[in-house]
Amino acid sequence: MQNNQQHEPYKDFEEMFKEEKQEKQEQLDKKQFRQKMLSKHIIALSSYIVGFLFLASLIILLISLIPGSINKVSPVDQVIESVISDSDGIAFVEKEAFNNSNSVYKKYLYTLDYDENLLIVVNNYNLDTFKKDWVIIDEDKSEHINLDTLSEFIDGTRTTWEGNRKIVLYRTDEGQMGYPSFIVNYDLVNDVVINKDTQRYSNMTITVTNVLINVILIGVVGYLLWPNIKIDFEPFKKKDLQMILGIFVGFGILFGAMAVSDVIQQLITIIFNISGGQSQNQLAIEMSLSGFGIPLMIFVTVILAPIIEELIFRKTIFELSRKPWLGIIISSFAFGLLHVSSELATLTSIGHFLYVLTPYLAMGFAFGGVYMIFKENVIVTIGAHMIWNALSIIIALVAF
Known part of the structure; x- marks a missing residue:
């Protein structure tokens, strides 16, 4: 019995080396x-x-x-997509064109009536800034465009959003459905013109x-x-x-x-x-x-x-x-x-x-x-x- 007990430490020592060897392997x-x-x-x-x-x-x-694998994208749809991609963008689009566009667009955009025919379109990421200066809320809580702000934009005295971010107007050519005809001199605004159909997968x-x-x-x-x-x-x-x-x-x-x-x-x-x-x-x-x-x-x-x-x-x-x-x-x-x-x-x-x-x-x-x-x-x-x-x-x- 005593002899076995004397050998136990050696067995423990042997087991330790065995584990170490196994770990190394x-x-x-x-x-x-x-x-x-x-x-x-x-x-x-x-x-x-x-x-x-x-x-x-x-x-x-x-x-x-x-x-059918390639679609034609109209200039007005490209204008709408540009505002989706550019949070500093703005567009004036005919209501008919906007209503006929991809329904998914509406998730990213805020629209406001300019008149019976045109909608003002801005990116939702820029909504707070837009509402602060461009929107007036009447007693009925209806939203309307601030004509003073719009006039400043048209005559070139307002060229930036809050934070000095440049306002980018996306538009089509005259005769197309994204052309704001009330702007007389486009040299006074920072505009991007899209006037041709494009093809896309x-x-x-x-x-x-x-x-x-x-x-x-x-x-x-x-x-x-x-x-x-x-x-x-x-x-x-x-x-x-x-x-x-x-x-x-x-x-x-x-x-x-x-x-x-x-x-x-x-x-x-x-x-x-x-x-x-x-x-x-x-x-x-x-x-x-x-x-x-x-x-x-x-x-x-x-x-x-x-x-x-x-x-x-x-x-x-x-x-x-x-x-x-x-x-x-x-x-x-x-x-x-x-x-x-x-x-x-x-x-x-x-x-x-x-x-x-x-x-x-x-x-x-x-x-x-x-x-x-x-x-x-x-x-x-x-x-x-x-x-x-x-x-x-x-x-x-x-x-x-």
Whole structure:
């Protein structure tokens, strides 16, 4: 008995070395696995970039051969869309034209009667400023245009909104349905003239293209990264409660990040004297939530986009970066810039660009943080991303 007790410390010592050896072996196996997967992550990232740059163009070109895939957009509709995109814009549009335009437009715009024929159209983000100087409320609480303010605008003495933001008049040529004939001298106002029809891919064409490109990319990237994906699925097969709850914790973290992003956006509006605005990416999604394209757009936004984006921006970029802090920074900025690529291409206003970039940047950092907290498990971030996008779609549909 005494002899056995004397050997117990040695057994404990042996067990300690055994555990240490096992831990070192696991670290070595993990390192070898990551080294083995390195080339696949490089190919996955390259496939994603090439897919969006070239394959998407090829698909949309083929779809455009189908009759009805391209729509004609009239000058007056372009004027209305310009005010949606530019929160400093204003337009005078015939009521008939506005009523016949896309019903989705009305969510982003405030209108006020100028006379029996014309409506004044401004961006909802600029509504408080517009009402402060341009609108008079009578005893019946009806709203009317302030003719004194309008006169100042027409004669060129009022050229800016509050905060020294330049007023931009979007208009058509004479004889078209967005021409304010009461303005005598257009040299006195800052105007943008749109006088020709333009052709544009229909929402259905763009949505179908998005479905196809995402399905193809998920197939390619999923095949390349399947060894990683299988490992990340293991905790869910074992019903690991921590990982399952991680999806909802991730959603909560994202919610908090977006609250911080709202504060930062408010600071940006003050620093750059802008009234806010919506990103072209978000506008495109919400514009597609009408007609027969709704189910496909929901499928892309809620299912496909979270899968491919998390596989690339979290799994692949983190693996290639190796250092967690570097992975979070690179993936967050890459994720953010992808979603504001239209604004980056034009870059008409640094303030507006930073304003629309901020929420996507916040999302990127939130997803990156969740990815690290939950042991680099991409299924957790995919789940949180899906829930967030589903909530965004529900809010957009209810708003319409």
